[in-house]
Structure formats: structure tokens, C-alpha cells
Amino acid sequence: MRTHYCGQVTESLIDQQVTVAGWVHRRRDHGGVIFIDLRDREGLVQVVVNPDTPEVFAKAERLRAECVLKITGKVVARTEGTINPNMVTGKIEIVAADLDVLSMAEPIPFQLDEKNVGEETRLKYRYIDLRREEMQKTLKLRYHVTRTMRRYLDDNGFMDMETPILTKSTPEGARDYLVPSRTHANKFFALPQSPQLFKQLLMMSGFDRYYQITRCFRDEDLRADRQPEFTQLDIETSFMDEESVMEVMEGLVKTIFKETIGVEFDYKFQRMPYSEAIQKYGIDRPDLRINMQLVDVADLLQDIDFKVFSGPAQDPKGRVAALKVPGGATMSRKEIDEYTKFVSIYGAKGLAYIKVNDLSAGIDGLQSPIVKFFPDQVMEIMARVEAKDGDIVFFGADKAKVVNEALGALRVKIGEDLNMINGRFRPLWVVDFPMFEEDEKTARVAAVHHPFTQPKATTEEILNHKDPVQLLSRAYDLVINGLEVGGGSVRIHDTHMQAAIFKLLGISDEEAQDKFGFLLNALKYGCPPHAGMAFGLDRLVMILGNIDSIRDVIAFPKTQSAACLLTEAPGLVADSQLAELALRFRKFGQEKA
Secondary structure, three states: OOOOOHHHOOHHHOOOEEEEEEEEEEEEEEOOEEEEEEEEOOEEEEEEEOOOOHHHHHHHHOOOOOOEEEEEEEEEEOOOOOOOOOOOOOOEEEEEEEEEEEEOOOOOOOOOOOOOOOHHHHHHOHHHHOOOHHHHHHHHHHHHHHHHHHHHHHHOOOEEOOOOOOEOOOOOOOEOOEEEOOOOOOOEEEOOOOOHHHHHHHHHOOOOEEEEEEEEEOEOOOOOOOOOEEEEEEEEEEOOOHHHHHHHHHHHHHHHHHHHHOOOOOOOOEEEEHHHHHHHHOOOOOOOOEOOOEEEOHHHHOOOOOHHHHHHHHOOOEEEEEEEEOOHHHOOHHHHHHHHHHHHOOOOOOOEEEEEOOHHHHHHHEEOOOHHHOOOOHHHHHHHOOOOOOOEEEEEEEEHHHHHHHHHHHHHHHHHHOOOEOOOOOEEEEEOOEOEEEEOOOOEEEEOOOOOEOEOOOHHHHHHOOOHHHOEEOEEEEEEOOEEEEEEEEEOOOHHHHHHHHHHOOOOHHHHHHHHHHHHHHHOOOOOOEEEEEEEHHHHHHHHHOOOOHHHHOOOOOOOOOOEOOOOEOOOOOHHHHHHOOOOEEEOOEEEO
């Protein structure tokens, strides 16, 4: 139907006849000559329709934006003064000899170059929203990323293999999406939160390097970087430890950045223990482009009368930390109040601060309502945080979890608000994660990652450890610009260690067999040491494209309420369908069986 894409018609085709097809981007009538900017996925080309071709001209007169055309004509050079240097095709135009209207378009609900179109409108008419240049660029970028992934992994001996979508519900940290079975009454399939167990089974089956670009499903509350269904690059390897996996995966990431956006990393990615990340940044996925750190000051404040600080300083589970903001002393009271309100989201009861006006004047050069409560310690605190004139120092004092989350988030927000982000990308491996964490609801321990992660301990040490929360795991996350791009671990391949982990987590033998019996049985028949990783494709594309919302890197995303405005899903189904599934349902407030 066409010989070239619109964006590929350049001066190399002058005096040749071409056929192009696409959408009317805009139509202009200039004194009897009609100009059409025709658009397809590769760009725009200008088409000229002259009145000396009356049939073609008559068709062009009734066109509007987004009509679909096929045009045949001769490529000619634009005259001096009409060249558009901002277009790849800006030095030529096509003189139309024939024009077919393949589809007329009604007036569209918003113009493609319209600013501030509401997200609900964009998602309802997603097929129109996807025609916009920025969305076309983003989805092309996504394609280039997946193509690069496949090529790199293929070249490094990995095999692309599928795993089931309809599977068994297993506890993996989030709610499952359940699918009722028609042929097995009162039983349900679950959509996979990840292919974790199946990829481990593939290692036990002898396929030592597996990968899959796969869909995953989690019924959880959403935010800017989450969706109920998302895509990840899933990877598993046999006979490789964490060092080997991180080396190969680092090569993958470097290749993706180089081949998709032309960014080269000529250095080995930094590594940081989890404990250091929490201590310095309050979060296990720090954005290293922001040159601010949390500094512990609890030891200086344990004996003061100001209980707001001394209480958490004396609490083994408490923390008192300071965050110095260079040049922040110019903040107004209103701005400080806004930051105080911001940290309250994370449970902070307030936000103490000290403005550093003149250090040479000692305590008299500090401006704050709190310095009077610890005058003997305040200058030592200023020295510890390396404060300078013109800085502001914020304080967090509470349970360590509250302080870490509040000051960690404040650090990022201030960094963004004050344009303190240095550099474009800062990749980081976070390693030595805790194996377990306390579950406040059950007063038991829970796995930080999943119960198949191998600890940095023997089976005997696991069973006899007095404080399992202190145990470390052989897990690793890749963080770029404050986003967790991927994570993985060495897996357990020994039945005795797996049983020890289940026991520590309070999972009985019966429950373990019910939930994971197929995996536990497979471990008995010769399981190689194995390790793996998964990358969030959507998040990775967000970073590469400098995009704020995950919904803008997915062709057909859900809203924050997990609904599809385009198809109006989820929706009601017929009573007959529910009856086939032996489900109970409600109609007009009446329950039926």
C-alpha cells in the first residue's frame, strides 16, 4: 500500500514517485494550494495538493485532522525560504498526484499538541493519546529496550522460556488476582506475582540460563511507579553466585543505556551495604545524585532534658538524625511549615530545624526555637554535620523507621525543589540485605524478599540464632536515581535449609507442603546452586525516558484505582457465567446461590 514511511522521505528521493499512508496531522489552505502534513510512526512529511489536479484537490478540501490517507506523488525540493530545519523531511515535499481517503475522522476529543489534557481523558481515548509524538517516542524506546535485552541475553547463552499464567496461589507478599475454575468447582487459579517458583524449577530441570519478558500481577494499592499488571525481565542462572550474576546483569544495563539513549558507563557500579544506605539516606534505594546525607546525633543528646530528643536517643529502637541542606537558611517559615506537613505523611510528629546564620558568633549565630534546649551540644552538632553559614539543619527524632522514612523522603523532596540533583544517572548495587524483618502485626519475623532467598548463614546458625533479624541474606538490588530497577538473590537449593527458613517464619510442615509442595519435592531430586534477578521493565523505561509516571510508559495502563477507562474494566458479568463457575453472586441487593 505504501513505498515509504512518511518520516523516511528525504532529499535522496527527489524526482522519484512515492506512496505514503498515514494520518492528517494538519491541513492548511494557502490561497488555493492545500498543504497536508501527513503523519505515521516515523514522522511527518509535507504534501502539496495543487488545483490543477481537480479530483485530488476536491478530496483534500473536505479533509480534517486525523483522517487516514494514502497519497502517491513526486518528491520535489522545497523552495528557498520554505525549508523546515526542524523536520527530517524538511527539505522536500510530495506533490500529490493521487489521494485516497481510507478513513474519515470525526472531530477528536483533544488535539495532539494540546497541553494540560486531563489524564482521565487521555486514558479514556488512549488510542488517540498514543498518536502524540511523546507517546510514540516512549513506546519506541520501550521496544528498543526489550530488543536490546533479548539480543544481549541471547548472546550470553540465555534461553527465552515461558512459564504459566494460570497457577497456584502462594504467599509472595502481595494479594493475588484469583481466577475461578469452571471445571474444578470452588477452586481458584492465581495470576502470578512473578515466575519465581517456576524459574527455580527450570534450573532443576537443567536449563541453566533462563530469561523471560513476562507479565506479573499484584492486587495492591497503586502509586506513580506501580500497576496491577506490569512487565519484568525475569532471569535465573545455575552454577553462578551473586558476584557472577551482578557482573552479567551490570553488563546488560550498560548495554541497554548505550544502545537506547547513547549513555555509556565507563566504571564499575558502586556497591553499598543495606545498613549504610539506611544510615546515610534513610532508604534502601537512595538517589545518589542528591549530595545530602543523614547524620546520627543521638549520642550527643541522650542526657539533655528535652525529651523530644533524649527519649528517642535513649530508645534502642529510636533514632535522632540531622539533615543539612546547603544554602537552605533562606527558606521562609511557610516553606518550613510545608516541609513539616510533608514529613507528617511518614509519621513524623514535627520537623525541628536550625538556621545557620553566622557560625563565628557561636550559638548566637543560630536561629531556631530548639537551641535553648541543648546549648552545650549544639555547636558540636554543627561541627558533626559540617554546617556552614547559610545552611539549614533539619532534625528527626522518633522510632528509627519513622525517622528514616521521613528524613529520607524529605532529602529527596528538598533535592528536587532546590535543583540539587547532580548528574543524569547514578547506578548503585545495594547488597547485604537483612534476611528477616519483624512483622509488627504478628510479632513474628517475615522474609524481607521471599522465603527462597539464601541467607549468609548455615542451617545450624539459622536455627540457633537468638535474633534472626540480624541475619543477612545473599540478596542484591540495582538502584538508579532512587528507583529500584531490579532485584535478585542467591536461592536456597538445600531441603534442610529451606525447612529451617520455613520453621523460623512460622510456616508449618503442612502449610509448606500445601503451598510449595511441588518445589520442595523438586529440591529432593538434585538441585543445582542457582541465583537470579528480575528487572522492572516499566521502571527502567521511566528512567531512560525521564518520565514521571509508569502509566506513560505502558500502552494501555490502569488508573490508580486499578480500572481501565478505555474498556471500562473491571465490569459486571452475566449471571449465567457466574453460575457456570459455581459462584455466589448478588443482584439488586439479594444474595443468590
